[in-house]
Each structure stands twice: as C-alpha cells, then as structure tokens.
Amino acid sequence: MTNCFTVVINYLNVRYALPNGWGNYTLNVNNMDLYVKNEKRFLAKREHIGFFRSFCRVVKDAKKDDIVLTRTSVGVAINRFTYWVYNEDLERVEHKKLDKDCLIMRLNNG
Amino acid sequence: MKTITNNARNDRQLAILHLFEFDMYNLDGTFQETLRFTDHDIFVDYNSNDYTPLAITFDRLSEDFSMSADTINITIDNVNSALSNEALTSEWRNNRASITRVAYTPPSEVIADDTYTYGIGDNLTGNTYPELDLDVITDKDAWTLFGGIIDTFSASESVLNATITTEFANWSKAYPSRTYNQNEFTSIVDAINDVIYWGRQNT
Numbered sequence: 163m164t165n166c167f168t169v170v171i172n173y174l175n176v177r178y179a180l181p182n183g184w185g186n187y188t189l190n191v192n193n194m195d196l197y198v199k200n201e202k203r204f205l206a207k208r209e210h211i212g213f214f215r216s217f218c219r220v221v222k223d224a225k226k227d228d229i230v231l232t233r234t235s236v237g238v239a240i241n242r243f244t245y246w247v248y249n250e251d252l253e254r255v256e257h258k259k260l261d262k263d264c265l266i267m268r269l270n271n272g
Numbered sequence: 273m274k275t276i277t278n279n280a281r282n283d284r285q286l287a288i289l290h291l292f293e294f295d296m297y298n299l300d301g302t303f304q305e306t307l308r309f310t311d312h313d314i315f316v317d318y319n320s321n322d323y324t325p326l327a328i329t330f331d332r333l334s335e336d337f338s339m340s341a342d343t344i345n346i347t348i349d350n351v352n353s354a355l356s357n358e359a360l361t362s363e364w365r366n367n368r369a370s371i372t373r374v375a376y377t378p379p380s381e382v383i384a385d386d387t388y389t390y391g392i393g394d395n396l397t398g399n400t401y402p403e404l405d406l407d408v409i410t411d412k413d414a415w416t417l418f419g420g421i422i423d424t425f426s427a428s429e430s431v432l433n434a435t436i437t438t439e440f441a442n443w444s445k446a447y448p449s450r451t452y453n454q455n456e457f458t459s460i461v462d463a464i465n466d467v468i469y470w471g472r473q474n475t
Binding site: 173223238241242244255256260261262 | 322325326349355400402
C-alpha cells in the first residue's frame with residue numbers, strides 16, 4: 163500500500179540514514195503497513211510532525227530534499243519554491259507550490 | 273538569432289512554452305546564481321538545467337524586424353514570499369534576464385496500453401516528480417524572445433513585477449542616471465566625463 167508518507171520515507175531511506183523508530187512506532191521500510199493502517203490517526207493527531215521532528219530541525223527556507231509537512235500530507239522539497247507529494251487519489255506524484263502553511267524540516271544529518 | 277526549422281513551418285510543432293532566466297548577484301557584486309523558471313505546468317529540463325514551473329505572465333510581445341520593443345513587463349507569482357526574500361538579499365537590477373520561447377512536438381506516450389501520438393512528455397526516469405525533458409525531443413525550436421537587463425522591480429505579498437530593458441536602452445540616455453554633486457564637480461560636463469567617456473566607462 164502506498165501513501166504520501168510511505169513514498170517519502172522510501173525516497174529518503176535510500177539517500178539518508180533514518181532512525182529506527184520514534185515513540186511507539188518502529189520504522190521498518192519493508193513493512194510500512196504499520197503506518198498505513200493508522201495513517202488517518204497518524205496524520206490527524208499530527209504525529210507525523212512529531213515523527214519528523216525527532217530527527218529533523220525546522221528551517222525557514224527550503225532546499226532540495228527538505229521534508230515538507232502540511233496538516234494532512236508529507237512531501238519533499240524540490241527547491242525553495244516547490245515540493246512534490248504523492249497524491250493518493252490520483253496515484254501519482256505531483257508538485258505543489260510551497261506556501262505559508264507548509265512546515266519545512268531538514269534532516270539533522272542532511 | 274531565430275532559427276526556425278521546417279518542423280514549425282509544417283505545423284508539426286504543437287506546443288509552446290517559455291523559459292525565463294534571471295542572473296542574481298550578491299550585494300557585494302559577486303555572482304550568486306541563475307534563477308530559472310518556466311510557464312509550463314511541470315518542470316522543464318533544457319540544456320541540463322531545471323526550470324521551475326511558476327505562474328509567470330509577460331507583456332504581449334510582437335515580433336517584427338523593427339526591433340522596437342525595448343522594455344517588457346513581467347509578473348511572477350511570489351511563491352511563499354521566497355522571491356521577495358531573494359530580491360531583498362541580492363541584486364536583481366542591471367543583471368541579465370532572458371525569455372526563451374520553445375516550440376516543440378510532444379512525444380508519443382503509452383497510457384494503459386493505449387498509444388497517444390502526442391503525450392504530456394513528462395519523464396519520470398531521472399526524477400521522482402514529473403518533468404519535461406526537452407533535451408531528448410528532436411522536433412523543437414528554441415529562440416530568444418527577449419534578452420536584456422532587469423531595470424526595476426517591485427514585490428508585494430502575492431506577486432513580483434519586474435521591467436526588463438534591452439541593453440540598447442542604455443545608449444539612448446542623454447545623461448548618466450546618477451546626478452552629479454555640485455560640491456565635487458564645477459559643471460555638469462565634468463560630472464558626465466568623469467563617469468562616461470564616449471559611451472564607455474571612463475577609466
């Protein structure tokens with residue numbers, strides 16, 4: 163099963179060293195169903211923000227491969243103007259403009 | 273120089289997009305980067321450079337042999353205020369800006385086993401996100417629609433406006449744009465000669 167969160171984690175995992183888990187979650191990129199099953203709760207409780215905050219720092223201006231969080235989605239910055247995010251309804255990646263509702267985080271080792 | 277091939281003459285090229293380039297310099301005069309944008313709806317790769325899709329409009333530009341269009345106004349979506357931040361921390365004015373028009377034939381595309389003669393042209397092989405790779409498209413023509421320098425700009429919360437002027441405009445100025453200081457020069461002729469001598473900088 164694919165959603166915006168799993169696509170981002172899989173993208174980052176091949177490029178950067180990600181932590182093994184956070185809180186009650188254990189990060190296993192080979193078994194992302196743990197997140198997918200609880201995705202609504204995960205996003206609704208804004209736990210995705212806490213998850214990324216555990217190994218990222220908040221930055222003001224985006225650059226390539228920064229993580230872009232909105233209220234209900236997770237994406238990756240392309241440059242300081244745009245980011246890509248997986249659209250589950252269309253089942254494809256699309257790009258969007260960064261706006262003021264986006265929370266931008268950078269991996270501590272990125 | 274405009275080079276149009278038979279592709280365009282035979283109406284085989286069906287799509288047009290524009291590429292915008294702005295050279296940015298630091299306030300100390302050192303080169304910073306070239307900002308590249310396109311009015312296409314997805315990213316464009318041309319000459320191995322990425323062009324970011326943004327909402328950009330520019331004045332209607334008529335093309336003829338009179339070369340009479342010496343200024344052009346463009347309006348750019350001020351995404352996330354990133355452009356105005358850029359404008360305040362670096363120097364836009366008096367730097368190179370260009371608008372390139374590309375006419376091309378979209379490549380064929382297979383979607384769900386159906387072949388479409390003209391597809392979207394997005395290429396996902398190199399990137400996670402959709403991008404049009406113009407470098408691999410052979411049926412295309414690209415020419416510089418307008419080249420010049422950024423003269424003035426203004427930014428608001430939502431848009432950034434800029435005026436691009438051809439460099440020929442510099443030659444039509446009767447006097448230098450900076451006024452002379454009466455304490456330093458005894459006449460305006462001395463002030464002009466101090467900066468510009470026969471159309472070039474007086475060194």
